[in-house]
Amino acid sequence: MSAKRDYYEVLGVTKTSSLDEIKNQYRKLALKFHPDRNQSADAGEHFKEISEAYAILSDSEKKQTYDQHGHAGVDGKYSSDDIFQGRGGGGFNDIFESIFGRGGGGFTQQQQRGSDLLYQTTVTLEDVLHGKKMEINLQKQIKCDNCKGSGCKPGTNKKTCTTCNGQGEVRQTRNMGFASFVTAAPCPTCRGQGSMIETPCSNCKGQGRVKGNKKVDFEIPPGIDSGDYIVSNEGNEIPDGINGDLVIRVKVQPHRYFNRDGKDIFYDQDISMIDAALGCEINVPTLQGSEKIKVNSGSQPNTIIKLKGKGVSHINSRGTGDQYVRMVVNVPKKLSKHQKNLLGEFQKLSD
Ligand SMILES: [Zn+2]
Ligand SMILES: [Zn+2]
Known part of the structure:
Protein backbone atom coordinates (compact mmCIF):
# COMPACT_ATOMS: atom_id res chain seq x y z
CA MET A 1 0.00 0.00 0.00
CA SER A 2 2.90 2.31 0.73
CA ALA A 3 3.91 2.13 -2.90
CA LYS A 4 0.70 3.79 -4.07
CA ARG A 5 1.65 6.09 -6.97
CA ASP A 6 0.89 9.74 -7.16
CA TYR A 7 -2.45 10.33 -8.92
CA TYR A 8 -0.99 13.07 -11.12
CA GLU A 9 1.84 10.79 -12.15
CA VAL A 10 -0.59 7.93 -12.87
CA LEU A 11 -2.59 10.05 -15.29
CA GLY A 12 0.36 12.00 -16.62
CA VAL A 13 -1.13 15.38 -15.71
CA THR A 14 -0.16 18.21 -13.35
CA LYS A 15 -1.87 20.11 -10.54
CA THR A 16 -2.68 22.91 -12.93
CA SER A 17 -4.17 20.70 -15.67
CA SER A 18 -7.76 21.60 -16.55
CA LEU A 19 -10.62 19.17 -16.07
CA ASP A 20 -10.76 18.71 -19.85
CA GLU A 21 -7.10 17.80 -19.96
CA ILE A 22 -7.57 15.31 -17.14
CA LYS A 23 -10.60 13.84 -18.86
CA ASN A 24 -8.83 13.52 -22.19
CA GLN A 25 -5.81 11.92 -20.61
CA TYR A 26 -8.00 9.43 -18.77
CA ARG A 27 -9.93 8.62 -21.91
CA LYS A 28 -6.66 7.88 -23.71
CA LEU A 29 -5.37 5.63 -20.95
CA ALA A 30 -8.72 3.91 -20.44
CA LEU A 31 -8.78 2.97 -24.10
CA LYS A 32 -5.30 1.54 -23.75
CA PHE A 33 -5.81 -0.45 -20.58
CA HIS A 34 -9.45 -1.49 -20.63
CA PRO A 35 -9.34 -5.28 -20.13
CA ASP A 36 -11.67 -5.76 -23.08
CA ARG A 37 -8.99 -4.30 -25.29
CA ASN A 38 -5.77 -5.07 -23.48
CA GLN A 39 -4.92 -8.73 -22.94
CA SER A 40 -1.86 -8.26 -20.74
CA ALA A 41 -2.07 -9.66 -17.21
CA ASP A 42 -1.73 -6.39 -15.34
CA ALA A 43 -4.13 -4.42 -17.56
CA GLY A 44 -6.96 -4.82 -15.04
CA GLU A 45 -4.83 -3.48 -12.16
CA HIS A 46 -3.59 -0.66 -14.26
CA PHE A 47 -7.11 0.20 -15.33
CA LYS A 48 -8.24 0.37 -11.72
CA GLU A 49 -5.30 2.59 -10.84
CA ILE A 50 -6.01 5.16 -13.55
CA SER A 51 -9.73 5.03 -12.83
CA GLU A 52 -9.16 5.78 -9.18
CA ALA A 53 -6.79 8.62 -10.02
CA TYR A 54 -9.36 10.02 -12.40
CA ALA A 55 -12.18 9.68 -9.86
CA ILE A 56 -10.22 11.82 -7.39
CA LEU A 57 -8.75 14.40 -9.75
CA SER A 58 -12.00 15.02 -11.64
CA ASP A 59 -13.86 15.91 -8.43
CA SER A 60 -12.86 19.33 -7.11
CA GLU A 61 -13.54 18.48 -3.47
CA LYS A 62 -11.63 15.21 -3.55
CA LYS A 63 -8.84 16.81 -5.55
CA GLN A 64 -8.48 19.47 -2.88
CA THR A 65 -8.27 16.85 -0.15
CA TYR A 66 -5.63 14.97 -2.11
CA ASP A 67 -3.63 18.13 -2.86
CA GLN A 68 -3.54 18.99 0.85
CA HIS A 69 -3.17 15.62 2.53
CA GLY A 70 -2.10 13.14 -0.17
CA HIS A 71 -3.27 9.52 -0.26
CA ALA A 72 -3.67 9.39 3.48
CA GLY A 73 -6.16 12.27 3.39
CA VAL A 74 -8.25 10.67 0.67
CA ASP A 75 -8.17 7.18 2.18
CA GLY A 76 -9.14 8.53 5.57
CA LYS A 77 -12.05 10.50 4.25
CA TYR A 78 -13.56 8.41 1.48
CA SER A 79 -14.52 4.79 1.13
CA SER A 80 -13.98 3.04 -2.19
CA ASP A 81 -17.67 3.58 -2.99
CA ASP A 82 -17.37 7.29 -2.23
CA ILE A 83 -14.41 7.60 -4.54
CA PHE A 84 -16.22 6.22 -7.53
CA GLN A 85 -19.52 7.93 -6.85
CA GLY A 86 -18.09 11.06 -8.34
CA ARG A 87 -20.17 14.21 -8.37
CA GLY A 88 -17.52 15.99 -10.37
CA GLY A 89 -17.76 17.17 -13.93
CA GLY A 90 -16.36 13.99 -15.44
CA GLY A 91 -18.67 11.12 -14.57
CA PHE A 92 -17.60 7.70 -15.69
CA ASN A 93 -20.78 6.91 -17.54
CA ASP A 94 -20.48 9.47 -20.28
CA ILE A 95 -16.81 8.64 -20.73
CA PHE A 96 -17.52 4.95 -21.16
CA GLU A 97 -20.42 5.70 -23.42
CA SER A 98 -18.18 7.70 -25.66
CA ILE A 99 -15.48 5.05 -25.62
CA PHE A 100 -17.39 1.82 -25.72
CA GLY A 101 -20.79 2.80 -27.04
CA ARG A 102 -24.11 2.90 -25.25
CA GLY A 103 -24.60 0.55 -22.33
CA GLY A 104 -20.95 -0.42 -22.17
CA GLY A 105 -21.27 -2.87 -25.02
CA GLY A 106 -20.42 -2.04 -28.56
CA PHE A 107 -22.75 -4.25 -30.48
CA THR A 108 -25.65 -3.01 -32.52
CA GLN A 109 -27.36 -5.12 -35.12
CA GLN A 110 -26.74 -3.71 -38.56
CA GLN A 111 -28.78 -4.26 -41.63
CA GLN A 112 -26.90 -6.43 -44.05
CA ARG A 113 -26.08 -5.24 -47.52
CA GLY A 114 -25.60 -7.29 -50.67
CA SER A 115 -22.30 -6.96 -52.48
CA ASP A 116 -21.82 -4.68 -55.46
CA LEU A 117 -21.52 -6.02 -58.98
CA LEU A 118 -19.10 -4.71 -61.57
CA TYR A 119 -20.02 -4.62 -65.25
CA GLN A 120 -17.47 -3.36 -67.74
CA THR A 121 -18.29 -2.02 -71.17
CA THR A 122 -16.71 0.06 -73.91
CA VAL A 123 -18.41 2.71 -76.02
CA THR A 124 -17.39 4.56 -79.16
CA LEU A 125 -17.15 8.30 -79.68
CA GLU A 126 -20.29 8.00 -81.79
CA ASP A 127 -22.05 6.60 -78.69
CA VAL A 128 -20.79 9.61 -76.76
CA LEU A 129 -22.49 11.83 -79.35
CA HIS A 130 -25.83 10.05 -79.43
CA GLY A 131 -25.99 8.16 -76.16
CA LYS A 132 -26.62 4.43 -76.14
CA LYS A 133 -29.30 2.18 -74.76
CA MET A 134 -28.06 -1.14 -73.53
CA GLU A 135 -29.53 -4.23 -71.97
CA ILE A 136 -27.24 -5.82 -69.43
CA ASN A 137 -27.68 -9.48 -68.63
CA LEU A 138 -26.49 -10.02 -65.08
CA GLN A 139 -25.74 -13.20 -63.24
CA LYS A 140 -26.25 -12.44 -59.60
CA GLN A 141 -27.69 -13.40 -56.25
CA ILE A 142 -31.43 -12.91 -56.33
CA LYS A 143 -34.06 -13.38 -53.68
CA CYS A 144 -35.44 -16.92 -53.69
CA ASP A 145 -38.85 -16.95 -55.34
CA ASN A 146 -39.97 -20.12 -53.64
CA CYS A 147 -39.73 -18.77 -50.07
CA LYS A 148 -39.78 -15.02 -50.89
CA GLY A 149 -36.40 -14.71 -49.22
CA SER A 150 -37.39 -16.12 -45.84
CA GLY A 151 -35.35 -19.30 -46.26
CA CYS A 152 -38.23 -21.30 -44.75
CA LYS A 153 -40.09 -24.03 -46.56
CA PRO A 154 -43.34 -22.40 -47.78
CA GLY A 155 -46.02 -22.81 -45.11
CA THR A 156 -43.48 -22.90 -42.25
CA ASN A 157 -42.04 -20.10 -40.17
CA LYS A 158 -38.88 -19.19 -38.33
CA LYS A 159 -38.78 -20.01 -34.65
CA THR A 160 -37.45 -17.79 -31.94
CA CYS A 161 -33.86 -18.58 -30.95
CA THR A 162 -33.81 -20.13 -27.48
CA THR A 163 -30.22 -19.13 -26.72
CA CYS A 164 -30.95 -15.41 -26.82
CA ASN A 165 -34.76 -15.48 -26.59
CA GLY A 166 -34.99 -13.62 -29.86
CA GLN A 167 -32.76 -10.78 -28.74
CA GLY A 168 -30.04 -11.56 -31.26
CA GLU A 169 -27.36 -10.81 -28.69
CA VAL A 170 -25.94 -12.30 -25.54
CA ARG A 171 -24.87 -10.08 -22.68
CA GLN A 172 -22.01 -10.62 -20.29
CA THR A 173 -21.55 -8.71 -17.08
CA ARG A 174 -18.09 -8.34 -15.65
CA ASN A 175 -17.25 -6.84 -12.37
CA MET A 176 -14.42 -4.35 -12.37
CA GLY A 177 -14.32 -3.82 -8.62
CA PHE A 178 -15.91 -0.41 -8.61
CA ALA A 179 -18.36 -0.79 -11.47
CA SER A 180 -19.74 -3.54 -13.61
CA PHE A 181 -19.54 -3.49 -17.35
CA VAL A 182 -22.09 -5.07 -19.58
CA THR A 183 -20.81 -6.25 -22.91
CA ALA A 184 -23.03 -7.58 -25.65
CA ALA A 185 -22.08 -9.85 -28.51
CA PRO A 186 -24.07 -11.34 -31.40
CA CYS A 187 -25.77 -14.57 -30.38
CA PRO A 188 -23.62 -17.46 -31.66
CA THR A 189 -26.60 -19.79 -32.15
CA CYS A 190 -28.65 -17.59 -34.46
CA ARG A 191 -25.75 -15.35 -35.53
CA GLY A 192 -27.52 -12.28 -34.28
CA GLN A 193 -30.75 -12.93 -36.15
CA GLY A 194 -32.88 -13.70 -33.09
CA SER A 195 -34.62 -16.50 -34.95
CA MET A 196 -33.79 -19.74 -36.68
CA ILE A 197 -35.15 -21.67 -39.65
CA GLU A 198 -36.82 -24.92 -38.65
CA THR A 199 -37.51 -26.38 -42.09
CA PRO A 200 -35.31 -24.87 -44.80
CA CYS A 201 -36.68 -24.01 -48.23
CA SER A 202 -35.59 -26.71 -50.66
CA ASN A 203 -34.88 -24.26 -53.47
CA CYS A 204 -32.34 -22.08 -51.66
CA LYS A 205 -31.37 -24.49 -48.84
CA GLY A 206 -32.47 -21.87 -46.32
CA GLN A 207 -30.26 -19.13 -47.74
CA GLY A 208 -33.21 -17.05 -48.93
CA ARG A 209 -31.37 -16.33 -52.15
CA VAL A 210 -30.18 -18.17 -55.23
CA LYS A 211 -27.96 -17.53 -58.23
CA GLY A 212 -30.00 -16.25 -61.12
CA ASN A 213 -30.15 -14.00 -64.15
CA LYS A 214 -31.59 -10.56 -64.36
CA LYS A 215 -31.77 -8.08 -67.21
CA VAL A 216 -31.10 -4.46 -66.45
CA ASP A 217 -31.75 -1.63 -68.87
CA PHE A 218 -29.15 1.08 -68.82
CA GLU A 219 -28.93 4.17 -70.92
CA ILE A 220 -25.56 5.72 -71.52
CA PRO A 221 -26.31 9.43 -71.74
CA PRO A 222 -24.75 11.58 -74.48
CA GLY A 223 -21.53 13.30 -73.46
CA ILE A 224 -20.35 10.49 -71.20
CA ASP A 225 -16.75 10.15 -70.04
CA SER A 226 -14.82 7.04 -69.12
CA GLY A 227 -15.66 6.22 -65.50
CA ASP A 228 -17.94 4.36 -63.13
CA TYR A 229 -21.71 4.79 -63.21
CA ILE A 230 -23.77 3.44 -60.33
CA VAL A 231 -27.18 1.84 -60.68
CA SER A 232 -28.51 1.61 -57.12
CA ASN A 233 -30.01 -1.62 -55.85
CA GLU A 234 -29.11 -3.69 -58.91
CA GLY A 235 -26.22 -5.53 -57.28
CA ASN A 236 -26.51 -8.78 -55.39
CA GLU A 237 -29.76 -9.11 -53.48
CA ILE A 238 -29.90 -10.06 -49.86
CA PRO A 239 -33.02 -11.22 -47.97
CA ASP A 240 -34.17 -8.71 -45.33
CA GLY A 241 -31.30 -6.42 -46.25
CA ILE A 242 -30.30 -3.81 -48.75
CA ASN A 243 -29.38 -4.81 -52.28
CA GLY A 244 -25.89 -4.03 -53.45
CA ASP A 245 -25.30 -1.62 -56.31
CA LEU A 246 -24.44 -2.28 -59.92
CA VAL A 247 -21.29 -0.47 -60.97
CA ILE A 248 -21.10 0.07 -64.71
CA ARG A 249 -17.53 0.80 -65.70
CA VAL A 250 -17.57 2.60 -69.03
CA LYS A 251 -14.51 3.06 -71.18
CA VAL A 252 -14.71 5.37 -74.16
CA GLN A 253 -12.65 3.75 -76.93
CA PRO A 254 -10.01 5.79 -78.75
CA HIS A 255 -11.23 6.82 -82.20
CA ARG A 256 -9.22 6.16 -85.32
CA TYR A 257 -9.58 9.75 -86.58
CA PHE A 258 -10.60 11.92 -83.69
ZN1 LIG B 1 -35.95 -20.29 -50.70
ZN1 LIG C 1 -29.95 -16.35 -30.72
Whole structure:
Protein backbone atom coordinates (compact mmCIF):
# COMPACT_ATOMS: atom_id res chain seq x y z
CA MET A 1 0.00 0.00 0.00
CA SER A 2 2.90 2.31 0.73
CA ALA A 3 3.91 2.13 -2.90
CA LYS A 4 0.70 3.79 -4.07
CA ARG A 5 1.65 6.09 -6.97
CA ASP A 6 0.89 9.74 -7.16
CA TYR A 7 -2.45 10.33 -8.92
CA TYR A 8 -0.99 13.07 -11.12
CA GLU A 9 1.84 10.79 -12.15
CA VAL A 10 -0.59 7.93 -12.87
CA LEU A 11 -2.59 10.05 -15.29
CA GLY A 12 0.36 12.00 -16.62
CA VAL A 13 -1.13 15.38 -15.71
CA THR A 14 -0.16 18.21 -13.35
CA LYS A 15 -1.87 20.11 -10.54
CA THR A 16 -2.68 22.91 -12.93
CA SER A 17 -4.17 20.70 -15.67
CA SER A 18 -7.76 21.60 -16.55
CA LEU A 19 -10.62 19.17 -16.07
CA ASP A 20 -10.76 18.71 -19.85
CA GLU A 21 -7.10 17.80 -19.96
CA ILE A 22 -7.57 15.31 -17.14
CA LYS A 23 -10.60 13.84 -18.86
CA ASN A 24 -8.83 13.52 -22.19
CA GLN A 25 -5.81 11.92 -20.61
CA TYR A 26 -8.00 9.43 -18.77
CA ARG A 27 -9.93 8.62 -21.91
CA LYS A 28 -6.66 7.88 -23.71
CA LEU A 29 -5.37 5.63 -20.95
CA ALA A 30 -8.72 3.91 -20.44
CA LEU A 31 -8.78 2.97 -24.10
CA LYS A 32 -5.30 1.54 -23.75
CA PHE A 33 -5.81 -0.45 -20.58
CA HIS A 34 -9.45 -1.49 -20.63
CA PRO A 35 -9.34 -5.28 -20.13
CA ASP A 36 -11.67 -5.76 -23.08
CA ARG A 37 -8.99 -4.30 -25.29
CA ASN A 38 -5.77 -5.07 -23.48
CA GLN A 39 -4.92 -8.73 -22.94
CA SER A 40 -1.86 -8.26 -20.74
CA ALA A 41 -2.07 -9.66 -17.21
CA ASP A 42 -1.73 -6.39 -15.34
CA ALA A 43 -4.13 -4.42 -17.56
CA GLY A 44 -6.96 -4.82 -15.04
CA GLU A 45 -4.83 -3.48 -12.16
CA HIS A 46 -3.59 -0.66 -14.26
CA PHE A 47 -7.11 0.20 -15.33
CA LYS A 48 -8.24 0.37 -11.72
CA GLU A 49 -5.30 2.59 -10.84
CA ILE A 50 -6.01 5.16 -13.55
CA SER A 51 -9.73 5.03 -12.83
CA GLU A 52 -9.16 5.78 -9.18
CA ALA A 53 -6.79 8.62 -10.02
CA TYR A 54 -9.36 10.02 -12.40
CA ALA A 55 -12.18 9.68 -9.86
CA ILE A 56 -10.22 11.82 -7.39
CA LEU A 57 -8.75 14.40 -9.75
CA SER A 58 -12.00 15.02 -11.64
CA ASP A 59 -13.86 15.91 -8.43
CA SER A 60 -12.86 19.33 -7.11
CA GLU A 61 -13.54 18.48 -3.47
CA LYS A 62 -11.63 15.21 -3.55
CA LYS A 63 -8.84 16.81 -5.55
CA GLN A 64 -8.48 19.47 -2.88
CA THR A 65 -8.27 16.85 -0.15
CA TYR A 66 -5.63 14.97 -2.11
CA ASP A 67 -3.63 18.13 -2.86
CA GLN A 68 -3.54 18.99 0.85
CA HIS A 69 -3.17 15.62 2.53
CA GLY A 70 -2.10 13.14 -0.17
CA HIS A 71 -3.27 9.52 -0.26
CA ALA A 72 -3.67 9.39 3.48
CA GLY A 73 -6.16 12.27 3.39
CA VAL A 74 -8.25 10.67 0.67
CA ASP A 75 -8.17 7.18 2.18
CA GLY A 76 -9.14 8.53 5.57
CA LYS A 77 -12.05 10.50 4.25
CA TYR A 78 -13.56 8.41 1.48
CA SER A 79 -14.52 4.79 1.13
CA SER A 80 -13.98 3.04 -2.19
CA ASP A 81 -17.67 3.58 -2.99
CA ASP A 82 -17.37 7.29 -2.23
CA ILE A 83 -14.41 7.60 -4.54
CA PHE A 84 -16.22 6.22 -7.53
CA GLN A 85 -19.52 7.93 -6.85
CA GLY A 86 -18.09 11.06 -8.34
CA ARG A 87 -20.17 14.21 -8.37
CA GLY A 88 -17.52 15.99 -10.37
CA GLY A 89 -17.76 17.17 -13.93
CA GLY A 90 -16.36 13.99 -15.44
CA GLY A 91 -18.67 11.12 -14.57
CA PHE A 92 -17.60 7.70 -15.69
CA ASN A 93 -20.78 6.91 -17.54
CA ASP A 94 -20.48 9.47 -20.28
CA ILE A 95 -16.81 8.64 -20.73
CA PHE A 96 -17.52 4.95 -21.16
CA GLU A 97 -20.42 5.70 -23.42
CA SER A 98 -18.18 7.70 -25.66
CA ILE A 99 -15.48 5.05 -25.62
CA PHE A 100 -17.39 1.82 -25.72
CA GLY A 101 -20.79 2.80 -27.04
CA ARG A 102 -24.11 2.90 -25.25
CA GLY A 103 -24.60 0.55 -22.33
CA GLY A 104 -20.95 -0.42 -22.17
CA GLY A 105 -21.27 -2.87 -25.02
CA GLY A 106 -20.42 -2.04 -28.56
CA PHE A 107 -22.75 -4.25 -30.48
CA THR A 108 -25.65 -3.01 -32.52
CA GLN A 109 -27.36 -5.12 -35.12
CA GLN A 110 -26.74 -3.71 -38.56
CA GLN A 111 -28.78 -4.26 -41.63
CA GLN A 112 -26.90 -6.43 -44.05
CA ARG A 113 -26.08 -5.24 -47.52
CA GLY A 114 -25.60 -7.29 -50.67
CA SER A 115 -22.30 -6.96 -52.48
CA ASP A 116 -21.82 -4.68 -55.46
CA LEU A 117 -21.52 -6.02 -58.98
CA LEU A 118 -19.10 -4.71 -61.57
CA TYR A 119 -20.02 -4.62 -65.25
CA GLN A 120 -17.47 -3.36 -67.74
CA THR A 121 -18.29 -2.02 -71.17
CA THR A 122 -16.71 0.06 -73.91
CA VAL A 123 -18.41 2.71 -76.02
CA THR A 124 -17.39 4.56 -79.16
CA LEU A 125 -17.15 8.30 -79.68
CA GLU A 126 -20.29 8.00 -81.79
CA ASP A 127 -22.05 6.60 -78.69
CA VAL A 128 -20.79 9.61 -76.76
CA LEU A 129 -22.49 11.83 -79.35
CA HIS A 130 -25.83 10.05 -79.43
CA GLY A 131 -25.99 8.16 -76.16
CA LYS A 132 -26.62 4.43 -76.14
CA LYS A 133 -29.30 2.18 -74.76
CA MET A 134 -28.06 -1.14 -73.53
CA GLU A 135 -29.53 -4.23 -71.97
CA ILE A 136 -27.24 -5.82 -69.43
CA ASN A 137 -27.68 -9.48 -68.63
CA LEU A 138 -26.49 -10.02 -65.08
CA GLN A 139 -25.74 -13.20 -63.24
CA LYS A 140 -26.25 -12.44 -59.60
CA GLN A 141 -27.69 -13.40 -56.25
CA ILE A 142 -31.43 -12.91 -56.33
CA LYS A 143 -34.06 -13.38 -53.68
CA CYS A 144 -35.44 -16.92 -53.69
CA ASP A 145 -38.85 -16.95 -55.34
CA ASN A 146 -39.97 -20.12 -53.64
CA CYS A 147 -39.73 -18.77 -50.07
CA LYS A 148 -39.78 -15.02 -50.89
CA GLY A 149 -36.40 -14.71 -49.22
CA SER A 150 -37.39 -16.12 -45.84
CA GLY A 151 -35.35 -19.30 -46.26
CA CYS A 152 -38.23 -21.30 -44.75
CA LYS A 153 -40.09 -24.03 -46.56
CA PRO A 154 -43.34 -22.40 -47.78
CA GLY A 155 -46.02 -22.81 -45.11
CA THR A 156 -43.48 -22.90 -42.25
CA ASN A 157 -42.04 -20.10 -40.17
CA LYS A 158 -38.88 -19.19 -38.33
CA LYS A 159 -38.78 -20.01 -34.65
CA THR A 160 -37.45 -17.79 -31.94
CA CYS A 161 -33.86 -18.58 -30.95
CA THR A 162 -33.81 -20.13 -27.48
CA THR A 163 -30.22 -19.13 -26.72
CA CYS A 164 -30.95 -15.41 -26.82
CA ASN A 165 -34.76 -15.48 -26.59
CA GLY A 166 -34.99 -13.62 -29.86
CA GLN A 167 -32.76 -10.78 -28.74
CA GLY A 168 -30.04 -11.56 -31.26
CA GLU A 169 -27.36 -10.81 -28.69
CA VAL A 170 -25.94 -12.30 -25.54
CA ARG A 171 -24.87 -10.08 -22.68
CA GLN A 172 -22.01 -10.62 -20.29
CA THR A 173 -21.55 -8.71 -17.08
CA ARG A 174 -18.09 -8.34 -15.65
CA ASN A 175 -17.25 -6.84 -12.37
CA MET A 176 -14.42 -4.35 -12.37
CA GLY A 177 -14.32 -3.82 -8.62
CA PHE A 178 -15.91 -0.41 -8.61
CA ALA A 179 -18.36 -0.79 -11.47
CA SER A 180 -19.74 -3.54 -13.61
CA PHE A 181 -19.54 -3.49 -17.35
CA VAL A 182 -22.09 -5.07 -19.58
CA THR A 183 -20.81 -6.25 -22.91
CA ALA A 184 -23.03 -7.58 -25.65
CA ALA A 185 -22.08 -9.85 -28.51
CA PRO A 186 -24.07 -11.34 -31.40
CA CYS A 187 -25.77 -14.57 -30.38
CA PRO A 188 -23.62 -17.46 -31.66
CA THR A 189 -26.60 -19.79 -32.15
CA CYS A 190 -28.65 -17.59 -34.46
CA ARG A 191 -25.75 -15.35 -35.53
CA GLY A 192 -27.52 -12.28 -34.28
CA GLN A 193 -30.75 -12.93 -36.15
CA GLY A 194 -32.88 -13.70 -33.09
CA SER A 195 -34.62 -16.50 -34.95
CA MET A 196 -33.79 -19.74 -36.68
CA ILE A 197 -35.15 -21.67 -39.65
CA GLU A 198 -36.82 -24.92 -38.65
CA THR A 199 -37.51 -26.38 -42.09
CA PRO A 200 -35.31 -24.87 -44.80
CA CYS A 201 -36.68 -24.01 -48.23
CA SER A 202 -35.59 -26.71 -50.66
CA ASN A 203 -34.88 -24.26 -53.47
CA CYS A 204 -32.34 -22.08 -51.66
CA LYS A 205 -31.37 -24.49 -48.84
CA GLY A 206 -32.47 -21.87 -46.32
CA GLN A 207 -30.26 -19.13 -47.74
CA GLY A 208 -33.21 -17.05 -48.93
CA ARG A 209 -31.37 -16.33 -52.15
CA VAL A 210 -30.18 -18.17 -55.23
CA LYS A 211 -27.96 -17.53 -58.23
CA GLY A 212 -30.00 -16.25 -61.12
CA ASN A 213 -30.15 -14.00 -64.15
CA LYS A 214 -31.59 -10.56 -64.36
CA LYS A 215 -31.77 -8.08 -67.21
CA VAL A 216 -31.10 -4.46 -66.45
CA ASP A 217 -31.75 -1.63 -68.87
CA PHE A 218 -29.15 1.08 -68.82
CA GLU A 219 -28.93 4.17 -70.92
CA ILE A 220 -25.56 5.72 -71.52
CA PRO A 221 -26.31 9.43 -71.74
CA PRO A 222 -24.75 11.58 -74.48
CA GLY A 223 -21.53 13.30 -73.46
CA ILE A 224 -20.35 10.49 -71.20
CA ASP A 225 -16.75 10.15 -70.04
CA SER A 226 -14.82 7.04 -69.12
CA GLY A 227 -15.66 6.22 -65.50
CA ASP A 228 -17.94 4.36 -63.13
CA TYR A 229 -21.71 4.79 -63.21
CA ILE A 230 -23.77 3.44 -60.33
CA VAL A 231 -27.18 1.84 -60.68
CA SER A 232 -28.51 1.61 -57.12
CA ASN A 233 -30.01 -1.62 -55.85
CA GLU A 234 -29.11 -3.69 -58.91
CA GLY A 235 -26.22 -5.53 -57.28
CA ASN A 236 -26.51 -8.78 -55.39
CA GLU A 237 -29.76 -9.11 -53.48
CA ILE A 238 -29.90 -10.06 -49.86
CA PRO A 239 -33.02 -11.22 -47.97
CA ASP A 240 -34.17 -8.71 -45.33
CA GLY A 241 -31.30 -6.42 -46.25
CA ILE A 242 -30.30 -3.81 -48.75
CA ASN A 243 -29.38 -4.81 -52.28
CA GLY A 244 -25.89 -4.03 -53.45
CA ASP A 245 -25.30 -1.62 -56.31
CA LEU A 246 -24.44 -2.28 -59.92
CA VAL A 247 -21.29 -0.47 -60.97
CA ILE A 248 -21.10 0.07 -64.71
CA ARG A 249 -17.53 0.80 -65.70
CA VAL A 250 -17.57 2.60 -69.03
CA LYS A 251 -14.51 3.06 -71.18
CA VAL A 252 -14.71 5.37 -74.16
CA GLN A 253 -12.65 3.75 -76.93
CA PRO A 254 -10.01 5.79 -78.75
CA HIS A 255 -11.23 6.82 -82.20
CA ARG A 256 -9.22 6.16 -85.32
CA TYR A 257 -9.58 9.75 -86.58
CA PHE A 258 -10.60 11.92 -83.69
CA ASN A 259 -9.29 12.96 -80.33
CA ARG A 260 -11.70 14.27 -77.75
CA ASP A 261 -11.20 16.70 -74.92
CA GLY A 262 -14.44 17.29 -73.04
CA LYS A 263 -16.83 18.76 -75.58
CA ASP A 264 -14.30 19.38 -78.32
CA ILE A 265 -13.06 17.13 -81.08
CA PHE A 266 -9.63 17.41 -82.65
CA TYR A 267 -8.77 16.22 -86.12
CA ASP A 268 -5.62 16.35 -88.23
CA GLN A 269 -6.20 16.96 -91.94
CA ASP A 270 -3.43 16.17 -94.40
CA ILE A 271 -3.13 18.61 -97.28
CA SER A 272 -0.47 18.92 -99.93
CA MET A 273 2.05 21.72 -100.03
CA ILE A 274 0.41 22.89 -103.25
CA ASP A 275 -3.11 22.94 -101.76
CA ALA A 276 -1.81 24.92 -98.80
CA ALA A 277 -0.18 27.43 -101.11
CA LEU A 278 -2.98 27.74 -103.64
CA GLY A 279 -5.97 27.13 -101.38
CA CYS A 280 -8.59 24.47 -101.97
CA GLU A 281 -11.87 22.96 -100.82
CA ILE A 282 -11.78 19.64 -99.00
CA ASN A 283 -14.17 17.25 -97.28
CA VAL A 284 -13.40 16.73 -93.63
CA PRO A 285 -14.93 13.90 -91.60
CA THR A 286 -16.89 14.82 -88.47
CA LEU A 287 -18.90 12.64 -86.08
CA GLN A 288 -22.02 13.97 -87.81
CA GLY A 289 -20.85 13.17 -91.35
CA SER A 290 -18.45 14.84 -93.74
CA GLU A 291 -18.17 18.60 -93.95
CA LYS A 292 -16.85 20.66 -96.85
CA ILE A 293 -14.33 23.29 -95.78
CA LYS A 294 -12.40 25.97 -97.59
CA VAL A 295 -8.62 26.15 -97.14
CA ASN A 296 -7.35 29.65 -97.88
CA SER A 297 -4.43 30.16 -100.20
CA GLY A 298 -1.20 30.64 -98.29
CA SER A 299 -2.32 28.51 -95.34
CA GLN A 300 0.55 27.80 -93.00
CA PRO A 301 1.29 24.38 -91.47
CA ASN A 302 -0.76 23.79 -88.30
CA THR A 303 -3.40 26.33 -89.24
CA ILE A 304 -6.54 25.44 -87.31
CA ILE A 305 -10.01 25.67 -88.78
CA LYS A 306 -12.89 25.56 -86.32
CA LEU A 307 -16.11 23.76 -87.22
CA LYS A 308 -18.64 25.22 -84.86
CA GLY A 309 -21.05 22.82 -83.19
CA LYS A 310 -19.36 19.74 -84.60
CA GLY A 311 -18.11 18.52 -81.23
CA VAL A 312 -20.04 16.55 -78.64
CA SER A 313 -21.87 17.36 -75.44
CA HIS A 314 -20.27 16.75 -72.08
CA ILE A 315 -22.02 15.57 -68.95
CA ASN A 316 -20.43 18.27 -66.81
CA SER A 317 -21.12 21.27 -69.02
CA ARG A 318 -23.77 22.74 -71.23
CA GLY A 319 -24.05 22.93 -74.99
CA THR A 320 -22.13 21.25 -77.75
CA GLY A 321 -18.45 21.61 -78.47
CA ASP A 322 -16.64 22.30 -81.70
CA GLN A 323 -14.33 20.40 -84.00
CA TYR A 324 -10.86 21.77 -84.56
CA VAL A 325 -9.22 20.79 -87.82
CA ARG A 326 -5.46 21.17 -87.95
CA MET A 327 -3.75 21.45 -91.34
CA VAL A 328 -0.89 19.02 -91.68
CA VAL A 329 1.01 20.13 -94.73
CA ASN A 330 2.70 17.31 -96.60
CA VAL A 331 5.95 18.00 -98.35
CA PRO A 332 6.52 15.49 -101.15
CA LYS A 333 9.28 13.01 -100.38
CA LYS A 334 9.80 11.84 -103.92
CA LEU A 335 9.84 14.12 -106.94
CA SER A 336 10.09 13.27 -110.60
CA LYS A 337 12.72 15.01 -112.68
CA HIS A 338 10.07 17.20 -114.25
CA GLN A 339 8.67 18.20 -110.82
CA LYS A 340 12.15 19.04 -109.62
CA ASN A 341 12.71 21.28 -112.63
CA LEU A 342 9.42 23.06 -112.05
CA LEU A 343 10.24 23.68 -108.39
CA GLY A 344 13.64 24.94 -109.49
CA GLU A 345 11.93 27.43 -111.75
CA PHE A 346 9.67 28.40 -108.88
CA GLN A 347 12.66 28.97 -106.66
CA LYS A 348 14.30 31.25 -109.16
CA LEU A 349 11.15 33.34 -109.31
CA SER A 350 10.95 33.56 -105.49
CA ASP A 351 14.55 34.81 -104.97
ZN1 LIG B 1 -35.95 -20.29 -50.70
ZN1 LIG C 1 -29.95 -16.35 -30.72
